[in-house]
Amino acid sequence: METNPVQPPAAPGAGAAGDRTGTLDEALDRLHVRGPEFVGWLSNHGPMAVEALVRHGRADTVHRWLDRYSERLEEMPEVHTPITPENWFAALGDPRRIADWAVHFERETAERPWRAVLAEWWPRLLPGIAGGATHPVIRVGHAVRTLLTGEETAPRVRELAHALGYWAARHQPLPPVRALAPVRSAAGALAAVPAVPDQSAGIGHRLGQLIAFPAWPGGAGTRDIGPDEAHALLRELVTASVHRYATHGHGEPVMLVHAATAPNAVLRTLPALPRELWAASLSAAWAASAAVTAAYTPAEGRPYAPEAAVPTPEEVFERAAAHGDDHTIKFTDTALDVGDARALAAAVRSIELNAPFLQG
Known part of the structure; x- marks a missing residue:
C-alpha cells in the first residue's frame, strides 16, 4: 500500500486544529443526539457548518448559531436490527436503518483505527455518492478534514462514524x-x-433522467490515471465547479453548491485513503458533480463581475x-480552498443568491 504524501491545505483563521475553546467537540456532542435528516429527508447540515465556522476562526458564533438551527432538527431515530458482516449489503441504501448504521460505525471506529474503517468502507460507499443529494459524502469530507488536521477526540471520531x-x-447509485x-x-x-x-x-426525479456525460479524463473507463494525476484532476474539477457557480448558481442557488462541495469532500478525504483508491474517487466525484450540474443547471449563464475591490478570504468568510x-x-x-479571485467572487455570489439564516 502506497504512502500518501499529500496533506490538506491550511485554512485561514484559527482552524479546528487550533481550536482551544473545545467549541467544536461541544457542538458535535450536541448534534450527535439528533438525526442526520429532518422533515422526512432534509439533511442536517449542522456538523458541516460548525466545523467550517470553527476552522475559519468563528468558534464564538457556533453555539448561538446552533441554538437556532437545532430548532428544526429531530431526534436520532430508533435502532432496529444490528448491521453485521452477513446483512450489511442488504441494509445499504435503506434510510430506515440510519440509526443502525450509526451504531455500526460507532462500534467499528471504537474497535479499529478510523483510517482502517474508512479504507474498508470507502470503495463500498463510493458508487452511492449521489445518495442524500451528496450530503453524506460532504459530511464525511468535513469529518476527515478535522481528524487529519487536529486532535482525534471522541466527538470527532464519532462524527465520522455518523457521517459514514x-x-x-x-x-444511491446513479x-x-x-x-x-x-472534453x-x-x-x-x-x-x-x-x-x-x-x-x-x-x-431523485431529476437524477433518474440522466443519460449521458462528456468523457472527461476523470470519467470511468477513459484511460488509466495514476494517483497523483487523479489528485490534480480532482483539484481542477473543484476549481471549475466553484468558478461555474458565479455565472450559473442562479439556476438553483442551494442545490448547485453541491456540484463543488461534493467533489471537494472527496479531495479532502484523499490524504486519508490508500493511493490505489484515488482514481476511482476522482471518477465518482466527477459523476456527482456532473449529475448535480445536469439536474439544476440553468439554460444560460449570467455574467458576473467581481467587486472592484477584491475582498480578502477572511472578509468573504x-x-x-x-x-x-x-449551504x-x-x-x-x-x-x-480554491482561493483565487474568481472563487471569492463565486462565494460572494452565493451570499447574494441564498436566503440568509436569521438567528434572532
Whole structure:
C-alpha cells in the first residue's frame, strides 16, 4: 500500500486544529443526539457548518448559531436490527436503518483505527455518492478534514462514524450513462453536461433522467490515471465547479453548491485513503458533480463581475458567517480552498443568491 504524501491545505483563521475553546467537540456532542435528516429527508447540515465556522476562526458564533438551527432538527431515530458482516449489503441504501448504521460505525471506529474503517468502507460507499443529494459524502469530507488536521477526540471520531452511517443508509447509485465526446478541461466538461429535460421535481426525479456525460479524463473507463494525476484532476474539477457557480448558481442557488462541495469532500478525504483508491474517487466525484450540474443547471449563464475591490478570504468568510445560511457557509469554505479571485467572487455570489439564516 502506497504512502500518501499529500496533506490538506491550511485554512485561514484559527482552524479546528487550533481550536482551544473545545467549541467544536461541544457542538458535535450536541448534534450527535439528533438525526442526520429532518422533515422526512432534509439533511442536517449542522456538523458541516460548525466545523467550517470553527476552522475559519468563528468558534464564538457556533453555539448561538446552533441554538437556532437545532430548532428544526429531530431526534436520532430508533435502532432496529444490528448491521453485521452477513446483512450489511442488504441494509445499504435503506434510510430506515440510519440509526443502525450509526451504531455500526460507532462500534467499528471504537474497535479499529478510523483510517482502517474508512479504507474498508470507502470503495463500498463510493458508487452511492449521489445518495442524500451528496450530503453524506460532504459530511464525511468535513469529518476527515478535522481528524487529519487536529486532535482525534471522541466527538470527532464519532462524527465520522455518523457521517459514514448516513452515507450507507442513503447510498444511491446513479443510473448508467453513456459517454459523450471527450472534453479536455473540467470547466469545458461541466459546460458540456446536458441538462435533464424535466427540472420540475426533486433531485431523485431529476437524477433518474440522466443519460449521458462528456468523457472527461476523470470519467470511468477513459484511460488509466495514476494517483497523483487523479489528485490534480480532482483539484481542477473543484476549481471549475466553484468558478461555474458565479455565472450559473442562479439556476438553483442551494442545490448547485453541491456540484463543488461534493467533489471537494472527496479531495479532502484523499490524504486519508490508500493511493490505489484515488482514481476511482476522482471518477465518482466527477459523476456527482456532473449529475448535480445536469439536474439544476440553468439554460444560460449570467455574467458576473467581481467587486472592484477584491475582498480578502477572511472578509468573504465573515460575510458568509454573518449571512448564516448553512449551504452558503459550506460553499464559501470550499471556495476558500480554491482561493483565487474568481472563487471569492463565486462565494460572494452565493451570499447574494441564498436566503440568509436569521438567528434572532
